[in-house]
Amino acid sequence: MSGETEYLAAYDPREFPPVAVTVDVVALTILGGVLHVLLVERGEPPFAGRWALPGGFIRPGEDLDQAASRELAEETGMADRVHIEQLASYGAPDRDPRMRIVSVSYLAFAPDLPDPRAGSDAADAAWYGVDHLPELAFDHARILDHALDRARAKLEYTPLATAFVGETFTISELRGVYEAVWGVPLHAGNFHRKVLSVPGFVESTGETTESGGPRGGPRARLYRAGDARLLHPALLRPEREEEVR
Amino acid sequence: MSGETEYLAAYDPREFPPVAVTVDVVALTILGGVLHVLLVERGEPPFAGRWALPGGFIRPGEDLDQAASRELAEETGMADRVHIEQLASYGAPDRDPRMRIVSVSYLAFAPDLPDPRAGSDAADAAWYGVDHLPELAFDHARILDHALDRARAKLEYTPLATAFVGETFTISELRGVYEAVWGVPLHAGNFHRKVLSVPGFVESTGETTESGGPRGGPRARLYRAGDARLLHPALLRPEREEEVR
DNA sequence: TGAGATGGTCTCAGTATGAGAAGAACGAGA
């Protein structure tokens, strides 16, 4: 282990092969009842013409969270009303052919996002349904998988779903979020009971929708997000045998 | 936004002020029924003489996970039998006075670790009970807080607790892990029922301990970890009102 | 106007929960 010691004594990170740090954002929204992710088409090599997660290098004086918010805003124009949180970091030595790049991934959720616009280094930008994805650049498929797992799990024990809907919403709209993200239909009656029984999840506005649903049905009561940060009891997904072992 | 475009067009990460990437490891073990964390005393500025999480710069050709395992092995001599997983990344511009450093934190759990040894750049290394911590260098107190939150949460829905005990163990030993990490006493009877009712959490070896406990009691049956990756149903912590809102 | 869909509430059986109790096995000290 003395070789180890000498190695470290001679170690000066400033003389190292350069390492760059990027942020990559997995931005999710719901369109037409289907979960969509924001992708950009790369305009330059490597992977020119291939779709990728929006992201870029962090800048001096900028925190990681700020970098992620900035990258997202550059593509969507919306930084407000967007929940964003750190996901994980990826640093395999060969994950980018140009140089050593460590990427910090972020997860963002938002309702009713405007059409995306291409950023400066992207040829195009678009929302893709998560079940109809193109082949992604770099290791972005893996990052996206990880992000979806996390989003699905967080829906269980946090009020995250309210970040996908508007200021006020109906229980059915909220259920639509869970069904879109989890990809399974839920029992309307039980979902209703459960949401209202969790303290602080939603609070009534006293109002109802102006009219019934597009295919009939009575007017629905409107709610807004409550002050809970954790759902207790949690809304658990239907059994997932395959994930247990 | 054209200023933005020009900015990016002129952007070459290789010309940037250098960014270094480090890994910091929160290594946890249980000693005398109390959760302990591995700390090293810094031998060099900044924060010389102050205690910190073990960690260091990533090396060329080394993945993040490898770097974390290496740093842990340098302090404990044990890399086997140690569960290690990524936690989060920290990149505030001023978190290290020397230069821009982004740190990827890791969480490690292990049973019966040997006495730590000081690494090359550390004056000393020791296990600290999590309720009797010294003041930590950098933003390591925050990283540690985050790590403890994560460890406590993972105990609920994963078989992580089995990583803190030996190859075979009694239900009481397993309960000791939960009590040490959560910091609360648990109902022995209910804990027993619960652990055995979760499919794949533990499996019987058919053996029992050689003798009763140090203060009496019958011999306990021995179990080994099962093949479950997720606990279903989960072992939930007692109510935590304060964390809900 | 009628058919079909939806919102909201109930019931019911099955399962998980916390709290307490009890019997048997064991160590330690009298």
Next chain:
DNA sequence: TCTCGTTCTTCTCATACTGAGACCATCTCA
């Protein structure tokens, strides 16, 4: 050796939560 306190393990019981299904009132659309 005997007794006491401790621990392991299994019960019981009341309460809470769960999924599945049913019900009625309300609304849209044809």
